[in-house]
Amino acid sequence: MDIQVFGANGGQQADVDAIVQLVAEVERAQQNELPTEFMSLFRKQDPVWTTAHGKRLSGWDNISEFTHKVLPGAMRQSTARYEVVRVLFVRPDVAVVNVHQRPVTLDGEPIDSQPEGRPLYVLSKEDGRWFIAAAQNTQVHAG
Structure with a gap:
């Protein structure tokens, strides 16, 4: 899938x-x-x-504590593939990114019975590197 690019810096x-x-x-x-x-x-x-699942986490320490608690062991049965589908440069140092998140088996086969994710990342460019400033994931159920 091609990435749609819009916005402030002309999509460098x-x-x-x-x-x-x-x-x-x-x-x-x-x-x-x-x-x-x-x-x-x-x-x-x-x-x-x-x-x-709608849990809002604020601050690096809070996100880190949650991540260190839930991520280990989370991929025992399945995982996901991520694909960037759209980038909007709000400013040259701020981008909003739409991602398609597809659940897959540990062997990489799609799992049609699980909801997909539609993450939205707000990224900031600091010292020449992009970082996640904010993110929201939404589950999408087929049907």
């Missing part, structure tokens, strides 16, 4: 590539149950995370 390809890489790192950290690596993707100052 280097930034789009870096954002796709950040989302790939989210996927890798989730699939491999690596909470420390996952948390390295968040900005330190006041991030916000809302899970697919």
